[in-house]
């Protein structure tokens with residue numbers, strides 16, 4: 001028997017303080033919008049497209065407001081956000097400092113031409129130089145992650161005078177044509193031929209080692225393989241290697257500890273630029289500013305978005321090392337966007353970063369992340385449908401299998417549906433369920449969601465074992 005769920009309580013109070021939301025004082029509970037829940041859904045479906053889906057059968061949640069680790073729908077249902085929306089609301093929902101900074105900046109100057117100098121843009125550029133590793137120094141601002149990657153490869157091509165880009169198969173770099181060409185997963189195929197010059201290589205995916213090794217027998221064929229691909233493709237034709245700091249969407253793949261450092265050496269040997277895509281893995285998700293900080297590596301370029309503003313205002317960034325920045329002192333940077341350096345977005349980013357530091361949010365990601373790891377190991381022990389669990393900081397995934405011997409993947413959709421019905425909002429990919437809540441989550445809140453996952457695994461997934 002399913003126990004009564006505890007999260008779908010109609011709430012009008014802040015989870016932490018118990019104070020009524022100001023918005024609830026103005027609007028009666030469940031009446032946050034002029035339209036009904038059904039009207040909101042119908043309008044959205046009739047007049048707007050949703051991502052990566054055949055549109056007909058979609059059932060979007062009509063979201064009205066949010067606070068901390070929870071968000072609410074137009075029926076007054078409260079959801080625990082175990083996905084940080086799209087792995088971006090790292091600071092939690094509606095952080096007062098960030099909301100206030102946006103309000104203040106909006107009152108003063110929302111936008112100035114990308115050719116103008118503004119205070120938030122300059123201060124944010126300086127801050128990024130301080131928090132990124134090594135001599136990463138100068139930033140080109142974009143609107144999001146895909147645009148950041150598009151501009152990073154242009155910069156790499158201009159700087160090196162070379163054309164080819166190496167990327168991994170199990171990767172996602174964005175939905176614009178160039179970013180999709182670098183993306184390795186199934187979403188690239190319908191867009192091909194997207195952008196010439198991209199070559200893919202295999203991943204350091206230890207649970208399903210593409211070279212057939214186990215952790216005990218491994219001798220880093222995955223690293224040797226990269227060098228072999230470089231030799232075949234012509235080292236002097238390769239501008240850059242792009243990799244996610246820790247692979248996100250494609251299954252939460254954490255590389256062995258020497259992987260990033262040894263790829264750094266290989267890139268140096270051949271004059272190839274190393275790009276770390278930190279769109280998802282940055283901003284404390286792994287407990288550090290950027291995932292590469294876990295291995296003390298300085299990439300030549302970091303691309304990022306998402307957690308830079310926690311999604312409050314769209315913003316992306318391409319941050320380059322000093323030598324690359326200097327090159328463009330007397331070479332034209334053939335890149336431009338109307339919203340390069342958007343004042344409102346830069347102010348939101350500055351406030352988000354301040355909140356990360358002042359509230360010690362990454363420390364929380366590390367300490368609560370330790371508890372998360374222990375709980376995930378417990379789920380693996382208890383449930384035969386869990387083949388592997390992977391976690392670093394507050395970045396974690398549960399890989400579902402029908403059989404632990406054959407590792408046949410088990411689709412995560414039934415578990416996702418169960419969790420959403422029970423008001424735990426999750427994100428996943430094929431047979432991997434992610435646990436990626438806001439970094440501000442408490443152990444208690446984390447346990448609420450993990451207990452529901454535990455229940456869903458018993459009720460639905462373990463029964464599919466073959």
Ligand SMILES: Cc1ncc(COP(=O)(O)O)c(C=O)c1O
Pocket residue numbers: 143144145146147149172173174175244248249277278279280281305306
């Ligand atoms: C690693 C990575 N790179 C790039 C992107 C694309 O970012 P955006 O959707 O902001 O264009 C994403 C989005 O999820 C991502 O996870």
